[in-house]
Amino acid sequence: xxxxxxxxxxxxxMSASAGRSRRTSRRRAMSRRGKLLFALxxxxxxxxxxxxxxxxxxxxSVSDVSARTLNSPWEFVGTDNFxxxxxxxxxxxxxGNTVVFVLIVTVIGLIGGLAAAILLSTSTWLSAxxxxxxxxxxxxxxxVNGSVWKFLLGDAGLINSIITGIGLSPSAxxxxxxxxxxxxxxxxxxxxxxxxFNALVFRAxxxxxxGETFEAARIDxxxxxxxxxxxxxxxxxxxxxxxxxxxxxxAFRSFDxxxxxxxxxxxxxxxxLPFLSYLQAFVRFxxxxxxxxxxxxxxxxxxxxxxxxxxxRSEEAHS
Numbered sequence: 001x002x003x004x005x006x007x008x009x010x011x012x013x014m015s016a017s018a019g020r021s022r023r024t025s026r027r028r029a030m031s032r033r034g035k036l037l038f039a040l041x042x043x044x045x046x047x048x049x050x051x052x053x054x055x056x057x058x059x060x061s062v063s064d065v066s067a068r069t070l071n072s073p074w075e076f077v078g079t080d081n082f083x084x085x086x087x088x089x090x091x092x093x094x095x096g097n098t099v100v101f102v103l104i105v106t107v108i109g110l111i112g113g114l115a116a117a118i119l120l121s122t123s124t125w126l127s128a129x130x131x132x133x134x135x136x137x138x139x140x141x142x143x144v145n146g147s148v149w150k151f152l153l154g155d156a157g158l159i160n161s162i163i164t165g166i167g168l169s170p171s172a173x174x175x176x177x178x179x180x181x182x183x184x185x186x187x188x189x190x191x192x193x194x195x196x197f198n199a200l201v202f203r204a205x206x207x208x209x210x211g212e213t214f215e216a217a218r219i220d221x222x223x224x225x226x227x228x229x230x231x232x233x234x235x236x237x238x239x240x241x242x243x244x245x246x247x248x249x250x251a252f253r254s255f256d257x258x259x260x261x262x263x264x265x266x267x268x269x270x271x272x273l274p275f276l277s278y279l280q281a282f283v284r285f286x287x288x289x290x291x292x293x294x295x296x297x298x299x300x301x302x303x304x305x306x307x308x309x310x311x312x313r314s315e316e317a318h319s
Contacts, residue, residue, distance in 0.1 A: 060288055061292040061294070063075060084289055093271065105190050109191045109251075110240065135200070138197050142257055143256055153189075176262055182270050190251060198243050278290070
């Protein structure tokens, strides 16, 4: 009899454990269904306002669509729009301008954001004031930012007045009206607009480093530069990767500053792929060719989006 009771106890424990396991599995399944239910409105929104326009854009890029045929059935032309955009001689210069523009914005945006974050990593009233000012700059609409900087960089603007006033140049520098300066000027202004966001994210990463780590380094005789190079920079490396991809995407799709400050000029000096697509579609009314250029831009951004998603997943796996 006692042997039967002893054999029954493990059986009851096993059945109870199996029951708990089944209940846990059901709870997890219900949790997943609940998450999917909450995500459903966002998915519908993206389907309507993102995927459908992208599908229409792709269809337009392989069709003959102009002001004459816009409201008529679109004739399929294959890759003619892509070939036409390339043979017109505007696609490759725009691609080169885009690469230069993105490099300038990314480098200045990351280095400037990290430098600002290091300088503002203290909890003083001055750093709080500067952070608030940076948030204000970042939140300003690009059209407002671009208009202000167009005035500042003009021949009679503040910057040229200072340059000529202190004798650095005998005449005003054509920041926005010369092939040598226009793209660089617009890229620097765009960088200035993205630095606040990067600084805020970098500052959060720096404040996440334990204070005891810095105290131990100072006891061992480390100076400020060694703290930055051997402690801060390695600690913010995952954040830097994510911000780099976000900054590249931001710079790649930049349109507002170019539209307001130079309108793609002088000539085609500041023509980037997004702005070229705008000119082809809404100035020349060749919607098919503009859509083809836009599709090229979208494909490049999708590559960056995949890199961003993989970097975020890698960071979550190592955290």
